[in-house]
Amino acid sequence: MARGSTSMEVRRDGVAVITVSNPPVNALSLDVIASLQRDYGEALRRSDVKAIVLTGAKGRFSGGFDINAFDKKPSKDCPVLSFVNKLNIYVVKFMLLPDAPKPSVAAIDGVALGGGLELAMVCHARVSTSSAQLGLPELQLGIIPGLGGTQRLPRLVGLPKALEMLLMSKPLKGVEAHKFGLVDAVVSADELISTACSWALEIVEDKRPSFRSLHRTDRLPALEETKKILNFARVQAQKQSASLQHPLVCIDVIEEGIISGPRAGLMKETLCGKMLEMSQISKSLRHVFFAQRATSKIPNISNLGLTPRRIHKVAIVGGGLMGSGIATALISNNLLVILKEVNEQFLDAGISRVKANLQSLVKRGQMTKEDYEKKLSLLSGVLDYEQFREADVVIEAVIEDLSLKQKIFADLEKYCHSNCILATNTSTIDLHLIGQKTSCQDRIAGAHFFSPAHAMPLLEIIRTHRTSSQVVIDLLNVAKQIRKTPIVVGNCTGFAVNRMFFPFTQVAYFLVDYGLDVYHIDHVITKFGMPMGPFRLADLVGFGVAIASRKQYLQSYPERCYKSMLIQIMLEENRTGESSRKGFYLYDDKRKASPDPEMNKYIEKSRSMASIVQDPKLPKLTDDEIVEMMLFPVVNEACRLLDEGVAMKASDLDVASIMGRGFPSYRGGVMFWADSFGAKYIYDRLKDWSKYHGGIFEPCEYLSTRARQGLSLAAMADGAMSRL
Numbered sequence: 001m002a003r004g005s006t007s008m009e010v011r012r013d014g015v016a017v018i019t020v021s022n023p024p025v026n027a028l029s030l031d032v033i034a035s036l037q038r039d040y041g042e043a044l045r046r047s048d049v050k051a052i053v054l055t056g057a058k059g060r061f062s063g064g065f066d067i068n069a070f071d072k073k074p075s076k077d078c079p080v081l082s083f084v085n086k087l088n089i090y091v092v093k094f095m096l097l098p099d100a101p102k103p104s105v106a107a108i109d110g111v112a113l114g115g116g117l118e119l120a121m122v123c124h125a126r127v128s129t130s131s132a133q134l135g136l137p138e139l140q141l142g143i144i145p146g147l148g149g150t151q152r153l154p155r156l157v158g159l160p161k162a163l164e165m166l167l168m169s170k171p172l173k174g175v176e177a178h179k180f181g182l183v184d185a186v187v188s189a190d191e192l193i194s195t196a197c198s199w200a201l202e203i204v205e206d207k208r209p210s211f212r213s214l215h216r217t218d219r220l221p222a223l224e225e226t227k228k229i230l231n232f233a234r235v236q237a238q239k240q241s242a243s244l245q246h247p248l249v250c251i252d253v254i255e256e257g258i259i260s261g262p263r264a265g266l267m268k269e270t271l272c273g274k275m276l277e278m279s280q281i282s283k284s285l286r287h288v289f290f291a292q293r294a295t296s297k298i299p300n301i302s303n304l305g306l307t308p309r310r311i312h313k314v315a316i317v318g319g320g321l322m323g324s325g326i327a328t329a330l331i332s333n334n335l336l337v338i339l340k341e342v343n344e345q346f347l348d349a350g351i352s353r354v355k356a357n358l359q360s361l362v363k364r365g366q367m368t369k370e371d372y373e374k375k376l377s378l379l380s381g382v383l384d385y386e387q388f389r390e391a392d393v394v395i396e397a398v399i400e401d402l403s404l405k406q407k408i409f410a411d412l413e414k415y416c417h418s419n420c421i422l423a424t425n426t427s428t429i430d431l432h433l434i435g436q437k438t439s440c441q442d443r444i445a446g447a448h449f450f451s452p453a454h455a456m457p458l459l460e461i462i463r464t465h466r467t468s469s470q471v472v473i474d475l476l477n478v479a480k481q482i483r484k485t486p487i488v489v490g491n492c493t494g495f496a497v498n499r500m501f502f503p504f505t506q507v508a509y510f511l512v513d514y515g516l517d518v519y520h521i522d523h524v525i526t527k528f529g530m531p532m533g534p535f536r537l538a539d540l541v542g543f544g545v546a547i548a549s550r551k552q553y554l555q556s557y558p559e560r561c562y563k564s565m566l567i568q569i570m571l572e573e574n575r576t577g578e579s580s581r582k583g584f585y586l587y588d589d590k591r592k593a594s595p596d597p598e599m600n601k602y603i604e605k606s607r608s609m610a611s612i613v614q615d616p617k618l619p620k621l622t623d624d625e626i627v628e629m630m631l632f633p634v635v636n637e638a639c640r641l642l643d644e645g646v647a648m649k650a651s652d653l654d655v656a657s658i659m660g661r662g663f664p665s666y667r668g669g670v671m672f673w674a675d676s677f678g679a680k681y682i683y684d685r686l687k688d689w690s691k692y693h694g695g696i697f698e699p700c701e702y703l704s705t706r707a708r709q710g711l712s713l714a715a716m717a718d719g720a721m722s723r724l
């Protein structure tokens, strides 16, 4: 079946309106491109057509080239790359050459992204609505624009703005696009097509100039200035991620076009683009794009036809770090919030934290001062449950104390209305236990936010076998409302994200006890692409939390826990992490971390208490071996989550690892990365280590089966258990 097409309507005034139609985002699939070529050809041939307007169906211009098409195996009949090239040549030849017989105007509503905006930029003029979003986000996919975007955008909006839009994948709204010269007029959606048609006819009648963006130079800086700007951009791009080459390639391609002319630039764009499309980084980022969108597709839930109920007011119990962060996330996205604390002092502190969170958004330019006041007015603080009657959802966010949580849930059942969703932000405790003193387990679910809750993009939704499907649908909708990516998982100690990564910390302590350096491990892990190593992270989270969650894991998974004494020893010396300015690192007034030479003292003590004989081989591990030793147990735990049905699909765990733990997205997430080694390699390594170092490395059945059968880790097991 064809994936989309274009249609052409020739109006009485002689304008051919060509409409791209490929729901939901009018992506430029191979079928759309072929159809566009046919329609354009016909419009250029027909004597009753004077000009062309290009637009998209249902209020969306185009979300860009069809990302699925990159992974299609090129065949003789359908070589993907040459299709793109054909279009490239086609648009350059017919719509761009000085003697192009008929002008084109793009009529843009909704989105014009990637190839969509590139097509629009080939046109002789662009008219958009004020809410339209125009951008070139290709770098997020590990590629560069392939239809001339690297050449045309700087010529339309100027070099600095183009670099910002490209390197940060930042789109412009219609009004701003107009200010920067990317669009020529902003009109309402109702007037869009008629204005674009009039504009096109006025170009025909020489009443308006016919600009060819590729040949404009008026917005380009002089050569010396160009070099300065581009070199600065190179430094910034490297600072942002030293492991990524494609932003640098993008800058080189822009430079080529400015120095050697647009044709040379287009040529380089095509050659470099081809290479990047085939890179592992691009494959990984494309995988993440689809994985992220697949998390809310939940078998036997999202296909039941349930409609999410309206969530208007959310009540939060506990205004600590998590509670105030959650409140910030909710009010920032226009939900009414009631924040409950036990006394005035705690309530004031909680509200102050919310204010500080909002102020940091204002400081970073992500919120205006007027918005700050508006959002804050959505928050009210309370000391009892009276107003909880009006809440559609309650999120409990108190300390990890089971009896306290049980009491709160029993109270909530009394005070809230009978449809209210009762959610807990626990990061480890079994939901059945939390709801044990209630008779409304069908309304109980986990809504696990990650700290800082207003900034981290993931929401882990936990459901037990008693949680109703409607509650899951409603929480998915809350995630959407507050612009977080949800993953829905089953109930167990640590749920999916924390449980998957608990071996990571365990192995880190194991390696240190056996002779590796704390700071070297952190360095290797950050070099791999994680935002911080396990020891810097332990400092940030605080040793109290680390001890509490380790206790939970020890109870639930004793056979694969490594019992290091290190944190306990440090706690005894009042080192509690970053909050006390002393943890594995020392912290100055600005919270800058520096290594502490005294660490050896604690490590020696930990080793002697555990009677550890150092393994002479371990300190000689290469960086790659350290990464494997720390992350293959994470893969192993992820396999258990799939086997037990706690997680539904490997790609959910990829998203969880990236958004919850900062696993580098350009590696595709933990399972995608693991599949690049293959199950057998990982199994063999773990088996080997487990012989010497025990259960922490013991490969699980899921991994072992896949290693034997030569299957990928992402392939779902037949008859896997399900907790969902």
Ligand SMILES: C[C@H](O)CC(=O)SCCNC(=O)CCNC(=O)[C@H](O)C(C)(C)COP(=O)(O)OP(=O)(O)OC[C@H]1O[C@@H](n2cnc3c(N)ncnc32)[C@H](O)[C@@H]1OP(=O)(O)O
Pocket: 024, 025, 027, 028, 063, 064, 065, 066, 067, 068, 084, 111, 113, 114, 115, 116, 118, 137, 138, 141, 144, 145, 146, 147, 149, 290, 293, 294
């Ligand atoms: C040659 C060129 O230079 C190369 C390119 O153009 S590469 C593509 C560049 N374009 C992009 O990166 C834009 C990607 N898309 C987006 O950012 C967002 O989808 C959007 C802003 C367009 C719409 O967002 P939103 O309304 O939230 O819808 P969203 O859930 O993301 O997408 C809806 C569906 O369209 C699909 N989709 C979106 N853009 C797509 C694209 N470019 N290709 C294929 N599918 C796409 C999604 O996978 C999703 O499919 P599903 O319903 O089966 O899960």
